[in-house]
Amino acid sequence: MTGTSTTGAGAAGRPDGILNAGLLAGLSPAALAEEFGTPFFVYDLDMVGRRVEALRAILPRGFRIAFAVKANPSLAVLAHLRRCGVGADVASGGELETVLRAGFEPASIAMTGPGKRDQELAAAVAAGIGFITVESPGELRRLEAVAAKAGRRQPILLRLAVSEDARLETVRIIGGVEGKFGMPLQTLIETARAAAGSQHVELLGIHAFGASNVRDAEQLAAHVSELVDVGRRVAAETGTPLRLVDAGGGLGIPYSDGERSLDLARLGRRLGELRVRWDSDGDLRQVELVLEPGRFLVGPAGAYVARVVDVKGPDSAPVAILDGGINHLLRPALIQSEHRLAVLAPDGLRAMVRTTVAGPLCTGLDVFTTDAMLPRPRVGDLIAAMDTGAYGFTESMPFFLSHPTAAEVAVHHGRAQLIRPRIMPVEWLDRQLNPDW
Ligand SMILES: Cc1ncc(COP(=O)(O)O)c(C=O)c1O
Numbered sequence: 001m002t003g004t005s006t007t008g009a010g011a012a013g014r015p016d017g018i019l020n021a022g023l024l025a026g027l028s029p030a031a032l033a034e035e036f037g038t039p040f041f042v043y044d045l046d047m048v049g050r051r052v053e054a055l056r057a058i059l060p061r062g063f064r065i066a067f068a069v070k071a072n073p074s075l076a077v078l079a080h081l082r083r084c085g086v087g088a089d090v091a092s093g094g095e096l097e098t099v100l101r102a103g104f105e106p107a108s109i110a111m112t113g114p115g116k117r118d119q120e121l122a123a124a125v126a127a128g129i130g131f132i133t134v135e136s137p138g139e140l141r142r143l144e145a146v147a148a149k150a151g152r153r154q155p156i157l158l159r160l161a162v163s164e165d166a167r168l169e170t171v172r173i174i175g176g177v178e179g180k181f182g183m184p185l186q187t188l189i190e191t192a193r194a195a196a197g198s199q200h201v202e203l204l205g206i207h208a209f210g211a212s213n214v215r216d217a218e219q220l221a222a223h224v225s226e227l228v229d230v231g232r233r234v235a236a237e238t239g240t241p242l243r244l245v246d247a248g249g250g251l252g253i254p255y256s257d258g259e260r261s262l263d264l265a266r267l268g269r270r271l272g273e274l275r276v277r278w279d280s281d282g283d284l285r286q287v288e289l290v291l292e293p294g295r296f297l298v299g300p301a302g303a304y305v306a307r308v309v310d311v312k313g314p315d316s317a318p319v320a321i322l323d324g325g326i327n328h329l330l331r332p333a334l335i336q337s338e339h340r341l342a343v344l345a346p347d348g349l350r351a352m353v354r355t356t357v358a359g360p361l362c363t364g365l366d367v368f369t370t371d372a373m374l375p376r377p378r379v380g381d382l383i384a385a386m387d388t389g390a391y392g393f394t395e396s397m398p399f400f401l402s403h404p405t406a407a408e409v410a411v412h413h414g415r416a417q418l419i420r421p422r423i424m425p426v427e428w429l430d431r432q433l434n435p436d437w
Contacts, residue, residue, distance in 0.1 A: 302389020325359010
């Protein structure tokens with residue numbers, strides 16, 4: 001585990017980080033806590049904009065970005081991403097409703113994900129979204145029926161299953177095996193033939209998500225290259241032109257001080273080389289590429305801030321208990337990946353000690369770290385978990401132990417605004433029913 005004080009290197013020392021010189025998105029953490037209470041997530045929208053620009057700047061002609069909403073479905077964050085000019089990738093009817101409310105053009109919306117229900121498909125078709133990624137032959141049949149009923153011809157991609165090895169970040173697309181996501185190559189080709197002959201869908205190309213949190217530019221580019229090759233083969237076998245390939249997300253970020261960032265310039269060079277190759281190939285010259293990054297665009301632009309409620313144990317190895325834990329930030333427990341922690345603005349000089357930081361839940365899983373080197377914490381301190389703009393609020397377990405949820409705050413041009421108020425347990429208590437048996 002890496003920990004840091006706001007006066008040390010670490011999180012505070014990253015020039016592109018949300019925490020700089022003791023300030024969060026340029027604002028005093030104490031003032032934010034005073035105004036919004038704790039715990040809260042804070043997002044730096046200006047940094048999100050810079051990350052969009054940095055990625056867009058390295059992409060060659062014909063590439064576009066669709067933000068993976070699952071990474072951060074907060075309305076104000078999405079509205080900002082829309083203003084930054086990216087599209088959206090949604091995985092449910094709820095996410096679709098959110099991006100429509102955030103003002104995304106329907107044509108800039110994609111829908112991808114297993115288990116789409118008929119009413120979700122119908123909502124997507126009715127909204128006229130850019131494309132739906134079909135995950136199975138059965139889903140294609142259901143979508144055809146839905147589109148026929150709506151009197152529309154829905155643009156689609158077919159999702160290729162990726163081998164388990166690829167999910168473990170070796171990125172060999174071999175058509176995969178039957179599993180939860182997408183279709184093995186042979187099934188995909190048969191489904192593509194059915195789609196090519198359908199009046200109710202328009203087959204544009206294929207989709208595959210390679211692996212999560214990849215910080216290796218070569219690996220990401222290899223995934224894109226291999227996927228386009230598979231798409232070309234599918235197009236040849238079905239006699240339809242390949243117009244669109246969606247290579248999913250997976251652009252990684254460092255979570256600990258020792259980890260390298262993704263080399264964007266290198267990724268740009270590799271993708272540029274691919275573009276040159278496709279441009280000299282009549283079958284691929286027109287092909288468009290979609291990337292669906294989530295984590296990369298918003299992860300480093302968010303922090304989760306909680307207050308120390310109790311400190312116990314010896315001075316040399318204290319245990320700090322916060323007013324929020326895995327009920328708000330499940331990721332450390334879910335995938336055993338810790339976030340860098342920072343004690344925000346500790347007063348005076350404090351010894352750096354090996355510290356355990358835990359939340360208030362009655363489970364041993366609710367521990368952020370057992371060995372962070374931090375300035376010795378005191379009751380009332382604020383502690384931030386860094387890089388929590390993606391898969392933070394959205395991937396939590398808010399109902400466990402009936403604590404309030406974390407609030408969400410966004411900072412734009414130096415101004416902090418509440419974007420999702422804390423929900424108090426009484427609010428969902430009020431929605432419960434207690435039958436009079
Ligand atoms: C289909 C699809 N696209 C995009 C993403 C976003 O991935 P990331 O946030 O790692 O970029 C995911 C993540 O699970 C996904 O399943």
